[in-house]
Every structure is written in structure tokens, then in C-alpha cells.
Amino acid sequence: MATYLVTGANRGIGLAYCRQLHSRGDQVIAVCRQSSDELDALGVRIESGIELTSADSVAALVNGLGDQKLDCVILNAGILQSMGLNDLDPDSIRQQFEVNALAPLLLARALVPLMPEGSKLALMTSRMGSIEDNTSGGSYGYRMSKVALNIAGKSLAVDLKTSGIAVAILHPGLVKTRMIKFNPSGISPEESVQGLIARIDALTLENSGSFWHASGTLLPW
Ligand SMILES: NC(=O)c1ccc[n+]([C@@H]2O[C@H](COP(=O)([O-])OP(=O)(O)OC[C@H]3O[C@@H](n4cnc5c(N)ncnc54)[C@H](OP(=O)(O)O)[C@@H]3O)[C@@H](O)[C@H]2O)c1
Numbered sequence: 433m434a435t436y437l438v439t440g441a442n443r444g445i446g447l448a449y450c451r452q453l454h455s456r457g458d459q460v461i462a463v464c465r466q467s468s469d470e471l472d473a474l475g476v477r478i479e480s481g482i483e484l485t486s487a488d489s490v491a492a493l494v495n496g497l498g499d500q501k502l503d504c505v506i507l508n509a510g511i512l513q514s515m516g517l518n519d520l521d522p523d524s525i526r527q528q529f530e531v532n533a534l535a536p537l538l539l540a541r542a543l544v545p546l547m548p549e550g551s552k553l554a555l556m557t558s559r560m561g562s563i564e565d566n567t568s569g570g571s572y573g574y575r576m577s578k579v580a581l582n583i584a585g586k587s588l589a590v591d592l593k594t595s596g597i598a599v600a601i602l603h604p605g606l607v608k609t610r611m612i613k614f615n616p617s618g619i620s621p622e623e624s625v626q627g628l629i630a631r632i633d634a635l636t637l638e639n640s641g642s643f644w645h646a647s648g649t650l651l652p653w
Contacts, residue, residue: 630648
């Protein structure tokens, strides 16, 4: 039984991670700002009241974990605020950068001391952060924040290799969650997370730092 910490655990993809990891017998530490009935019903350990952009909140989380070892950390929480060139909102761009790129980097740094050799770090990014794949433009804040997360993930993979920690940079596919207003053309969080967990299970120091679609396809930077 391995211990997984998951952020953004109260709903969407994070909740599906918690459900599937718990049901296969792993120990789950579910991190969220506010729990949900669905998360409460799982019976996993919940660390609520954690605002990931707050240094105090992150310190409280780490403090609460004590010397708990983490075999896998899944930094999944994120926000999407769409905007085009004609309605650029600098505050929104800063906020997306803070939540989607800076907060995961700082939390990863804070949790690394709890991660033994052989442990794994999974960053939930997006194909929208692929420069090569960008044919539709727009979504400035979201795209910029996910590119920043991708390069942070690559640096983490390089820097943590000597500690024996492997890093996955993961795109979940188009997933029917609140983030995309439950767009009916998306797949279910359950289906996406089946693929994502398979990618994490297959993560090694040799393939660390790669950008994967949940389906198993390697994505271009
Ligand atoms: N859905 C897709 O199609 C899709 C595609 C590509 C990538 N992704 C990525 O997948 C990840 C999960 O997305 P999702 O679709 O599951 O979205 P979601 O349903 O909107 O869930 C987002 C989660 O992030 C949490 N969160 C947001 N800001 C936070 C903050 N400042 N502090 C703590 N928690 C915060 C939310 O908590 P609250 O409930 O407290 O707001 C919620 O648990 C995100 O990183 C997203 O960018 C999703």
C-alpha cells in the first residue's frame, strides 16, 4: 500500500484520483480548500482549509503531515479563466500563473523532504501549455501558466533525479468537469484518471520529465 497526496481533491479529476486510488487499496491524503459530500463519503484522510496560494496554508499542511512519508504527490489543483487578446485581464493572468504554476512548484519544494527515494511527483498540466500544439490561440493566462508549469516540471525532473524522485507532466484529455462547464464532448473524470494512474504507475527515473497525454501518447512541448 502506497501513500498518495492529491490536491484539488474535492471535485473533478482530483476526486476521481482519490476514489480510484482508495478503491485499489492505496492510502490517500486528500488536500482541498473545502471538502465535498463525495470526498467525505470515500473515508480517506482529508486535509481541508488548504489554500494553495497561501504560504501559511502550505506550512500548516506540511506541519500536519509530520513525518508522514509520501510515495506519490499529485499536484492537480488548477483554474481556467478564458480570455482573448481583446479582453486581456492582467490580474486574471497573474492569478492563473500563481495557482497553476507557482503554487505547485512551491508545494513540491515543501513536500520533497517527505518523499523517499523511488517516490513520484505528478503535475497536472494541459495540452494548452504545448507551444507546438497551439493552433487555436487565445486563452493567454491559462496557456502561459501551463507552459510555466511544464518547464518547472522539467527542471524538477532534472533536479530530483539524484534523490530518486521521478516527475510526470500530465495532460488529462478534455474532461467533463466544472472547469470546462461539463462540456459534453469531454470524457468522464473516471475514464481520464484510469489513464493518468496508468501513466503514474509506469513512471520511472528513465522516462521522468516527459509530457504525457492520459492516453499514453507523448505530447510535444
Ligand atoms: N477538465 C479538463 O478538461 C482539463 C484539461 C486539461 C487540464 N486540466 C487540469 O486538470 C486539473 C484538474 O482540473 P479539473 O478539470 O478537475 O477542474 P475543477 O473541477 O475545476 O477542479 C479544480 C480543483 O482545483 C482546486 N483549486 C483551484 N484553485 C485552488 C487554490 N487556489 N487552492 C486550492 N485548491 C484550488 C479546486 O478547489 P475548489 O473547489 O476549492 O475551487 C478544485 O478542487 C487542473 O490543473 C486543470 O488545469 C483539466
